[in-house]
Amino acid sequence: MPIVVNLDVMLAKRKMSLTELSNRVGITLANMSILKSGKAKAIRFSTLEEICEILSCQPGDILEYMDDEAYKKLMG
Amino acid sequence: MKLKNLLRNELTWVFVILLLMFLIMEFFLKPELTISSTNCDDSKNNNRIKQAKITDTTETGFSYSDSLPCWKVEILKDSLKQVSDERKRINEGGDVEYQFSFPNFIGTAIVYDKREEKEEFKLFCKNSNEKFQLEKKLKEATNKDTIKAIKNRIDYLTATMCANESVPYKERIKNKSYFISLNPYKFIDSINYPDYYINKRFLVNDNKYYIKYVIFDSVRNKTIYGRFAYKQIGVKYVAKGNNLLIPISLKSYNILNKLIGLAVFLTLFYIIYAFILLPLKCIIKISKGNPFALSNIRSLHLIAFFLMAYPFLVLLPKILIHFLFRKTIPYEFTFNYWECFYSNSTYLISSIIVLFVARAFKRGYDLQKEQELTI
Numbered sequence: 001m002p003i004v005v006n007l008d009v010m011l012a013k014r015k016m017s018l019t020e021l022s023n024r025v026g027i028t029l030a031n032m033s034i035l036k037s038g039k040a041k042a043i044r045f046s047t048l049e050e051i052c053e054i055l056s057c058q059p060g061d062i063l064e065y066m067d068d069e070a071y072k073k074l075m076g
Numbered sequence: 077m078k079l080k081n082l083l084r085n086e087l088t089w090v091f092v093i094l095l096l097m098f099l100i101m102e103f104f105l106k107p108e109l110t111i112s113s114t115n116c117d118d119s120k121n122n123n124r125i126k127q128a129k130i131t132d133t134t135e136t137g138f139s140y141s142d143s144l145p146c147w148k149v150e151i152l153k154d155s156l157k158q159v160s161d162e163r164k165r166i167n168e169g170g171d172v173e174y175q176f177s178f179p180n181f182i183g184t185a186i187v188y189d190k191r192e193e194k195e196e197f198k199l200f201c202k203n204s205n206e207k208f209q210l211e212k213k214l215k216e217a218t219n220k221d222t223i224k225a226i227k228n229r230i231d232y233l234t235a236t237m238c239a240n241e242s243v244p245y246k247e248r249i250k251n252k253s254y255f256i257s258l259n260p261y262k263f264i265d266s267i268n269y270p271d272y273y274i275n276k277r278f279l280v281n282d283n284k285y286y287i288k289y290v291i292f293d294s295v296r297n298k299t300i301y302g303r304f305a306y307k308q309i310g311v312k313y314v315a316k317g318n319n320l321l322i323p324i325s326l327k328s329y330n331i332l333n334k335l336i337g338l339a340v341f342l343t344l345f346y347i348i349y350a351f352i353l354l355p356l357k358c359i360i361k362i363s364k365g366n367p368f369a370l371s372n373i374r375s376l377h378l379i380a381f382f383l384m385a386y387p388f389l390v391l392l393p394k395i396l397i398h399f400l401f402r403k404t405i406p407y408e409f410t411f412n413y414w415e416c417f418y419s420n421s422t423y424l425i426s427s428i429i430v431l432f433v434a435r436a437f438k439r440g441y442d443l444q445k446e447q448e449l450t451i
Contacts, residue, residue: 031451041449 002071004064007036010055025050038075090384090428097388097417166280169314172321174257176336178343180416181394184333185257185321187312200237207233253283254329255312255321258397261409263313276408278313285309287408310404320409322401350382368440376434383427387420 011018022032027047034040048059055062066074144152171190177183207230214226263278277288287309292302312321324332354375361372394416398405 027451034449035451039449040451041446043451047451 002066002068003038004066004071004074005035005038005040005062006064007051007062010057010061014055016055021051021054024054090424090431093384093388094424167278169312169316169319170280172255172257172314172319174319176333176340177257177259178336178340180259180419181390182336182397183257183259184329184336185255185319186252187255187321188252203233203237207237254324254326256324256332257314258320258322258394258401258411260318261313261320261405261411262318263315264408264410278315279306280312285312287406307406309406311406311409313409320405322404346382350379350386354379354382368437368444370441373434373437373441376430376437380427380430380434383423383430386423387417390420391416 011021018032018036019029022029025032025047027035035043043063048062051062052059171187173186173188175184175186177185210226210230210233214223214230217223217226264276276290279286279288285308286306288304288306290302291305292300294301310323312323313319314321358372358375358379361367361369366372391413394411395413398411
């Protein structure tokens, strides 16, 4: 699925760890890792809302659409 | 793309296999029931022939005179009945003892004369009765010579009884024939020639096997004349149970017994694994609260596969064996492939149902996975 999750970029920008984010959002670290690594199949609006609120960003800052070729290049 | 998806579907394969089976059985394995008309001199006139006369010159009979006294006639009647009964019994298969066998498939058999065994049993009863009487007499006897004679007789009787008892009759007797038994074979005993049903018969004579049939060799005045003739065949037929027995040597018999024993063990293992262990594994997993697991789907697929394979596993060796012995087995003996397949069709239907269940479980598994990966 050529939707890339740029959560790690936003976390780096806000200088926040994944553990802290997962604690504040109320999602397990394992699930947050799945989201960060792009293995997740779907994301709830409520989760997206929480993440955007904590990281003070827009959903577009976290999610990005890529075409197939660029996605394959990125994922190796 | 659609074709690719269709080929991925297990059900497509089920239908393809069934269709192939149908084609193979319909066009390649249909028993040949056509009777050649070379026996008849005037085959072109068959449709016009309205009468048939058959003279039996191969069987002889005798009749008793009216001048014989009544009691002699009765004795003759009785002995004739006994002879004909015995002939009938032998022609219907005689004494056959099945050793190792798969029901409705293959086995081994020994044929020997059981009448002697019965005679021996009668003798045993007679001896034991005599021994009992002599023991009674021994208690009452006072004369030394009498006691000695009775004791000798008792010793002799005991020795005879023990000698016969220690080794079973079946192992002592040397005149035994060994067979492979194939089941169920039907003897096509009648041919529709053009308007008449003419019975064929299986006969045993002097340990040789024959089929008695009719040859039509002349047509006179629009009447077809025929006579009975014998054809020697290499197989024995037991009408009771529709068993076809093919003679083999003792060595082959022993090897075959071992092989069938192994096959019985493997089949038991197959049945236990496919129809008991796998469903049990599934039920345990479901009861633990994890129904949509990959292992369950795999088990269900395996069960469906085993269920589907079972009728073929039963039928294919039969076809193979029939093919191997095609020169030995006369065309009068045949087994119905379709009947055999239909009798196992429950397994096929069950396999399709299990396949549907497996598909449902697969969908459940996909949904569960999606649910788990929704953050």
